[in-house]
Amino acid sequence: xxxxxxxxxxxxxxxxxxxxxxxxxxxxxxxxxxxxxxxxxxxxxxxxxxxxxxxxxxxxxxxxxxxxxxxxxxxxxxxxxx
Amino acid sequence: xxxxxxxxxxxxxxxxxxxxxxxxxxxxxxxxxxxxxxxxxxxxxxxxxxxxxxxxxxxxxxxxxxxxxxxxxxxxxxxxxxxxxxxxxxxxxxxxxxxxxxxxxxxxxxxxxxxxxxxxxxxxxxxxxxxxxxxxxxxxxxxxxxxxxxxxxxxxxxxxxxxxxxxxxxxxxxxxxxxxxxxxxxxxxxxxxxxxxxxxxxxxxxxxxxxxxxxxxxxxxxxxxxxxxxxxxxxxxxxxxxxxxxxxxxxxxxxxxxxxxxxxxxxxxxxxxxxxxxxxxxxxxxxxxxxxxxxxxxxxxxxxxxxxxxxxxxxxxxxxxxxxxxxxxxxxxxxxxxxxxxxxxxxxxxxxxxxxxxxxxxxxxxxxxxxxxxxxxxxxxxxxxxxxxxxxxxxxxxxxxxxxxxxxxxxxxxxxxxxxxxxxxxxxxxxxxxxxxxxxxxxxxxxxxxxxxxxxxxxxxxxxxxxxxxxxxxxxxxxxxxxxxxxxxxxxxxxxxxxxxxxxxxxxxxxxxxxxxxxxxxxxxxxxxxxxxxxxxxxxxxxxxxxxxxxxxxxxxxxxxxxxxxxxxxxxxxxxxxxxxxxxxxxxxxxxxxxxxxxxxxxxxxxxxxxxxxxxxxxxxxxxxxxxxxxxxxxxxxxxxxxxxxxxxxxxxxxxxxxxxxxxxxxxxxxxxxxxxxxxxxxxxxxxxxxxxxxxxxxxxxxxxxxxxxxxxxxxxxxxxxxxxxxxxxxxxxxxxxxxxxxxx
Numbered sequence: 001x002x003x004x005x006x007x008x009x010x011x012x013x014x015x016x017x018x019x020x021x022x023x024x025x026x027x028x029x030x031x032x033x034x035x036x037x038x039x040x041x042x043x044x045x046x047x048x049x050x051x052x053x054x055x056x057x058x059x060x061x062x063x064x065x066x067x068x069x070x071x072x073x074x075x076x077x078x079x080x081x082x
Numbered sequence: 083x084x085x086x087x088x089x090x091x092x093x094x095x096x097x098x099x100x101x102x103x104x105x106x107x108x109x110x111x112x113x114x115x116x117x118x119x120x121x122x123x124x125x126x127x128x129x130x131x132x133x134x135x136x137x138x139x140x141x142x143x144x145x146x147x148x149x150x151x152x153x154x155x156x157x158x159x160x161x162x163x164x165x166x167x168x169x170x171x172x173x174x175x176x177x178x179x180x181x182x183x184x185x186x187x188x189x190x191x192x193x194x195x196x197x198x199x200x201x202x203x204x205x206x207x208x209x210x211x212x213x214x215x216x217x218x219x220x221x222x223x224x225x226x227x228x229x230x231x232x233x234x235x236x237x238x239x240x241x242x243x244x245x246x247x248x249x250x251x252x253x254x255x256x257x258x259x260x261x262x263x264x265x266x267x268x269x270x271x272x273x274x275x276x277x278x279x280x281x282x283x284x285x286x287x288x289x290x291x292x293x294x295x296x297x298x299x300x301x302x303x304x305x306x307x308x309x310x311x312x313x314x315x316x317x318x319x320x321x322x323x324x325x326x327x328x329x330x331x332x333x334x335x336x337x338x339x340x341x342x343x344x345x346x347x348x349x350x351x352x353x354x355x356x357x358x359x360x361x362x363x364x365x366x367x368x369x370x371x372x373x374x375x376x377x378x379x380x381x382x383x384x385x386x387x388x389x390x391x392x393x394x395x396x397x398x399x400x401x402x403x404x405x406x407x408x409x410x411x412x413x414x415x416x417x418x419x420x421x422x423x424x425x426x427x428x429x430x431x432x433x434x435x436x437x438x439x440x441x442x443x444x445x446x447x448x449x450x451x452x453x454x455x456x457x458x459x460x461x462x463x464x465x466x467x468x469x470x471x472x473x474x475x476x477x478x479x480x481x482x483x484x485x486x487x488x489x490x491x492x493x494x495x496x497x498x499x500x501x502x503x504x505x506x507x508x509x510x511x512x513x514x515x516x517x518x519x520x521x522x523x524x525x526x527x528x529x530x531x532x533x534x535x536x537x538x539x540x541x542x543x544x545x546x547x548x549x550x551x552x553x554x555x556x557x558x559x560x561x562x563x564x565x566x567x568x569x570x571x572x573x574x575x576x577x578x579x580x581x582x583x584x585x586x587x588x589x590x591x592x593x594x595x596x597x598x599x600x601x602x603x604x605x606x607x608x609x610x611x612x613x614x615x616x617x618x619x620x621x622x623x624x625x626x627x628x629x630x631x632x633x634x635x636x637x638x639x640x641x642x643x644x645x646x647x648x649x650x651x652x653x654x655x656x657x658x659x660x661x662x663x664x665x666x667x668x669x670x671x672x673x674x675x676x677x678x679x680x681x682x683x684x685x686x687x688x689x690x691x692x693x694x695x696x697x698x699x700x701x702x703x704x705x706x707x708x709x710x711x712x713x714x715x716x717x718x719x720x721x722x723x724x725x726x727x728x729x730x731x732x733x734x735x736x737x738x739x740x741x742x743x744x745x746x747x748x749x750x751x752x753x754x755x756x757x758x759x760x761x762x763x764x765x766x767x768x769x770x771x772x773x774x775x776x777x778x779x780x781x782x783x784x785x786x787x788x789x790x791x792x793x794x795x796x797x798x799x800x801x802x803x804x805x806x807x808x809x810x811x812x813x814x815x816x817x818x819x820x821x822x823x824x825x826x827x
Contacts, residue, residue, distance in 0.1 A: 005490050008254035009240075018490075040242060048240030048411075055484070055492040056778065059533050059676040076489040077240075077253055077414035077432075079529050081596025082282075082339025082444035082788055 002030050002067035005074045010045070013038040022073075027051055028063030030073060049075040089713065089775055089782060094568035098718045099575050101561045103333075115289035115305040115332035120360040123291065124153055126353055127201035128363075129191040129208040130373065131183035134217035134438040134746025135232065138181060138190065142209040146193055149207055151200035154356035156349060157191045157208075162321040166235045170318040172408035175235070176441045177319060177348055182215070184233050184407035185440050186747045187372030189345075194353040194361045217438040217746045221381045221402045224248040224435035232436045236409045239434075250409040250434035255417050255488045263396030263427030267387025271463045274383045275456045277795075277813040279376035279404070279740040282445045283730065283758050286335025288374060289364035292350035296358075300351045302329045304344075307337040307554055308593030312344055313585050319348040327351075330584040331554045338730065339444030340375050341556075342593050371751040375443025376740055378412045379404040380452035386460040392470050394461070394479045396427040401456075403449060404435050406442040416449035419792075420457055421487035421527045422498065422684065423479040430488060438746055444595060446727060447528040447788035451734060451795050458524035458796030459809065472523045472800070473506045473686075497710035497774025498684040501525075504770045505686040510706040519690045519703055520805025526685045526792025530785035531596030532677030536589025537606035539567060539614055541669040545656025547573060549580040549607055552591030553599040557787050558719035562600045563607045565715050566781060570611035572638020573655055589674045597785020600715055601776075602677035608780050609673035621665040622653045679778025683785060685709040687728065687793035691801040698821030700736055700802060702763075707793075708770035712784030720786050721769040727790020728767045733759040735795040739814050757816075 004022045011018055022037075024030035035042025051058045051065075052074040058065055060078075067073060106112040143155040158180040164171045178189045191208045195201040218224050218232040231246050239251040264270060290304035306312045309329040317324045334341065350363040365374070384399035397420065403413035417432035465472040480498045487493060502525070505511055515521045538550040549567045553559050560580040568575040591603065615635045622640030623630040634641050639652035662669050690703040707724045714720040737757040741750045750756045775782025799810045808823045 007489050008256040009252065044240050044242070052491040055494045056679045057491070057529065057531065058678045059531075062676070062678070072492075074489070074491040076491055077418055078411055079415065079418070079531055079596070080342075080444060080448070081529070081531050081598065081785075082342070082446040082448045 001069040002071045002073045004030060004034065005072060007076055010041060010075060013041040025066060026063065027065045027067060027073065030067060031063065045075050048078060050077070050079045051075060089773065092569055094565050094575050095713065095715050095781055096717060097565065098716060099561065101558060102564060102580055103555065103560055112333045114286055114335055115291065115303055116364045118291045118303050118332065120291060120293060123360040123362055124194040124196060124357055125198040125201050126192055126194045126350060126361050126363040127198065127205040128189045128369070129205045129210065131179065131186060131188040131190055133183055133212055133214055134186045134219065135215040136183050136212035137215060138179060138183065139211040139213050141191060143191060145209060146204040146207040149200065149204040151196035152193055152204045153196070153359065154194045154353045155191060155208065156352045156356065160352050161319060161348065170315060171235065172441070173315060173343060174319040176408060177345055185438050187440060189373065192349045192353060194357050218248065219437060219439060219742055219746050221379060221404050221435050224437045225402070232438050233407055236436045239409050239411055248436045250405040250436050251411045251414055253414045253417065253432040255428065255430045257486065257490065258427030260396055260398045260427045260429045264387045266389065267395045268390040269464055269467050270385060270387045271460045272385035273460060273811050274381070275811045277380045277452045277455065279379050279439065279442065280734050280738040281371055281376050281756065282338040282340035284336030284338060284340055287365040287367060287370045288345055290346050290350050291360060291362045292347065292354045293360040294351055294354040299326045300354065302327060302347050302351065303332050304329060304347055305332045305334045305341065306344070307334070307341040307556055307595060309554065310552060310585055310590050311593045312347055315344050316347045316351060320351060328584060328586050331582050334554050334556050337556050338446045339448060339595060342595050343375055343443045345374060367753060368751045371756060372748050373440055376440060377445035377448065378406065378442040380416065382452065382456040384456040384460055386464060388464045388468065390468065392468055392475050392478050394423050394425055397425045398429045400431040400433065401453060402433050402435060403452065404437055404439065404442065406437065406439045408441045409436060410434060410442065412442060412449045416453040418487065418489045419450035419453050419527060422481060422525055424481055424485055428488060439742065446730060446791040450526065450528055450792045451731060454524065454526050454792045455795040455799065458793065459799050462524065462796070462800040463809065473502055476525060477502050494681065495774065495777055496682055496684060497772055500774050501684045501686050501708050501710050501772045504772045505688055505706065505708040508688070508706055508708065508770060510688050510704055510768060516690055516703055519692050520801045520803065522689050522691065522797045522799065522801025522804055524687055524793040524796035524800055526789055527682060528597070528789040528792060529682050530601065530680040531598050532602045532680045533592040533598055534676045535591050535603040535606040536672065536674040537603060537610045538588055538670065538672040539607065539610040541614065541655060541659050543659055545654065545659045546577045547571065549578055550583045550588050551603050551607065552583060552588040553594045553603040555582055556594050557723055558716060559599040559603065561719060562604060562715040566604050566607050567611050570608055571615065571655060589672065597787040598680065601680055601779055601783045601785050604783060605677055605779060606673045606675055609675065610671040613671035613673065614669060617669055617671065618655065618658050621658050621662065624665045625653060625661055626650055681712050681776030681778060681784035683710050683789040685789045685793055687797040689797045689801045691798060691805055693802055693805045693820065695806065695824055698817035698819070698824065700798065700815060700820060702732065702765055705765055706768040706770065707790060708772055709786060709789055710772040710774050710784060711786045712776040712779065713773055713782035714771050715781065715783060717771060720771055723786045724769045724790045725767040727788065728794055729759055729764055731791040731794025732764065732798065735798045735813065735815055737814050737816050
């Protein structure tokens with residue numbers, strides 16, 4: 001379980017809901033559950049998003065990062081740099 | 083000048099030793115990619131499109147192949163087809179065109195010959211028949227109803243759309259209630275801002291040497307920001323496995339984001355494979371400007387509201403960013419970089435477009451300077467209308483730990499307030515504005531990233547050390563790695579040799595981008611050193627005949643503690659390595675990681691300018707920058723990054739621009755006509771390093787390479803406004819453009 005925060009353009013999949021409680025023990029499991037509940041959202045979060053947990057930006061591809069019931073997970077647009 | 087938060091006292095971290103690679107650099111001994119020459123080496127040249135958009139009907143290479151000295155010719159047909167959904171597709175097509183040319187200067191064919199003159203002559207002799215197609219040359223043209231497609235393979239990113247589109251990405255960021263926020267505002271300012279493409283302007287053109295052997299493997303020597311990425315991208319474009327390619331990093335003469343992308347290596351490898359000889363391929367400056375990544379053009383409409391008490395209530399607007407000829411997410415990044423103020427109500431639409439100009443690539447805090455131009459100009463205007471000090475207004479609204487960014491994610495521990503306070507107490511801010519001049523102030527933010535890094539630390543027989551990483555040294559990372567290793571090991575920094583190893587000699591390391599090298603690769607170095615210390619404690623225990631738990635590491639030596647310590651002298655690293663053979667063999671340690679927790683960085687800039695109202699010329703009298711570095715590992719390098727970012731931002735603000743003619747040809751593709759600032763254009767840029775340590779790094783490091791380019795554009799725009807009363811909203815703020823605005827006043 002984690003508390004997921006979605007940015008505006010992902011909310012079209014959730015009927016406008018921004019904050020959701022989502023089952024899953026890892027970031028990857030949370031994404032899989034979001035895809036099950038909101039088909040089409042999962043690939044966007046996998047391919048087109050960076051992830052922050054409790055305000056800490058994770059490296060790309062951190063799908064095995066563990067989350068807990070009070071973990072805030074933000075899916076945000078990809079961040080790179082120059 | 084350094085403004086330092088209380089933090090541990092270090093012996094080496096925070097000192098300013100002479101850089102390890104300095105002597106080679108200043109004596110000309112350092113070898114850049116174009117300096118390498120191999121026996122039997124051929125030179126190569128590229129045939130480039132004269133059209134901004136055209137279908138390739140046919141390519142006839144027979145005349146070129148028959149010319150003197152020519153050994154090989156390649157076209158897009160010499161490379162495998164790549165599915166448009168493949169992440170490497172756009173870069174592959176940008177390396178060499180397939181069905182269509184997408185911008186003026188797009189590579190179409192390449193020739194390898196005995197001499198460069200022969201290669202260039204043959205490149206001209208490649209006959210390409212084109213069918214011209216409508217060219218899109220601006221954001222407005224790209225988004226116009228019924229606009230033709232700039233690139234038929236582009237799909238809108240992250241939407242699942244399968245139809246081709248001129249929209250590279252579409253995103254939206256919201257919080258609060260924007261309508262209510264504006265209703266609660268006493269002051270509302272609204273403007274539209276435009277910026278044009280600018281180049282990263284690195285002094286060294288792209289270059290590589292490729293040598294393909296009869297075993298089907300290739301060695302590449304290249305200048306890049308990440309040689310592992312050169313390997314993986316070249317392999318993907320050629321359809322090879324990565325083990326067939328070894329990339330050795332040459333010294334790099336600047337990158338600033340522009341060398342995170344490859345242009346030449348697959349072509350050089352294929353030419354070498356066909357010719358059976360090494361091939362050197364180096365761009366001219368004209369090619370660099372015509373065919374490598376500029377920073378995107380932008381068009382931003384923004385509206386900000388505030389109360390009479392100076393609370394910024396609301397921000398709303400639309401940000402268009404051009405990605406050039408391929409898809410990208412520059413607009414999303416631009417909108418996300420709006421992260422400095424609390425704005426309880428926010429609505430930003432971020433739209434990336436595709437057109438027939440060169441594919442844009444990252445440039446130091448990519449997309450943030452354009453966004454800051456808009457936000458910081460309007461915030462300055464609000465301060466002016468409210469009669470508030472511009473720093474006070476920002477202090478009142480500045481984000482702190484826990485406040486949300488535009489994308490909702492809360493800020494971790496940051497030093498924005500400390501940065502604002504530092505510049506507020508600076509000598510510059512507390513000095514009177516020179517007569518006739520205007521003073522401008524603005525701030526900037528950048529995320530910074532972590533990602534994958536590896537490091538190996540070898541202790542040599544005499545107690546010296548070699549630190550081996552896979553991060554190309556584009557901003558002083560060798561010295562920073564050596565300093566962190568020195569601090570960990572307790573070893574003099576000049577007894578440590580930091581090197582950047584090839585792709586077969588060190589673990590995988592991501593590109594040096596996002597100001598990540600000192601942060602992430604530095605952590606790998608620290609971890610390797612800590613493992614080495616554990617090994618040295620074990621060796622010392624063997625030497626002293628005690629349990630390892632009785633051995634502590636203190637001040638760069640193994641010290642026996644407790645009852646067994648009597649008469650036991652500390653063992654230095656040299657003592658331990660001298661007996662390495664007798665205690666278990668060589669001492670070495672390797673660490674790899676995927677780093678999280680990169681600390682965001684804030685900067686605040688202050689400028690005094692004179693504006694000649696007869697010519698529009700802007701002269702910078704004084705310029706000061708304050709920036710949070712977390713902990714400055716090598717302060718001189720941090721100051722250099724702050725000054726370099728400022729100088730590039732000043733050039734972007736005042737002079738630099740791509741000038742395209744009506745057919746999409748760049749008309750100023752040389753440093754004679756593309757006006758970058760030189761030393762005589764700038765005053766000494768004063769620096770104030772702020773240190774609010776990042777808790778996610780063992781020494782508190784935040785990346786410092788990018789943030790410095792974010793504030794200069796609005797800083798100078800605000801200074802010009804203070805000097806003339808004219809608000810500049812379009813770049814560059816060059817003499818004719820400034821004069822035009824003054825005359826319209």
